[in-house]
Amino acid sequence: MFEAAEIKRLIEQGMACEFVEIQGDDGVHFTGIVVSAEFDGKPKVRQHQAVYATLGKFMGNEIHALQLQTYTPAKWAEVRSDLGF
Template sequence: MFPAEEIERLIEAGMACDYVNIQGDDGVHFTGIVVSAAFEGLPRVRQHQAVYATLGKLMGNEIHALQLQTYTPAKWAEVRKDLDL
C-alpha cells in the first residue's frame, strides 16, 4: 500500500505547484487535484503527463490509478469558489 501523502510529496518535489491534494483509501487507487503555473497553455493530456512524470515508475506499479484534476492558478481561483474550498 502506498500513502497519498507520499504521492503529494513526490509531485511537489518534481514540479512547482501552488496546490496539491491527493486522496486514496486503498493504497493503490487515488484521486487528486494539482494546481501549477507549468500547466499554462498545455492541453489537459500534457498536464496529466507532467504530473505522472514526477511519479516515474510508481505509476502502473505501486500506484495502480491516479485520477487527476489539473488547473492553472487562474482557473483554480475560479473553480475553488464553485467548490467552496
C-alpha cells in the first residue's frame, strides 16, 4: 500500500512545483494536480511523463494508476478557483 503523501513528497523532490495535491484511498489508485513552470511549452503528454519520471519504478508497480491534471503557473491562476483551490 502506497500513501498519497509519499507520492506528493516524491514529486516535490523530483521537480520544482508551485502546487501538488495527491488523493487516493485504496493505496494503488490516485488522482493529482501538479503545477510547475517546467510544463511551459510542453504538451500534456510530456507534462505527465515529467511527473511520472519523479516516481520512477513505483509507477506501474506500487502505484497502479495516477490520473493527473497538470498546469503551468499561468493556467493554474486561471482555473484554481474553479477547482476549489
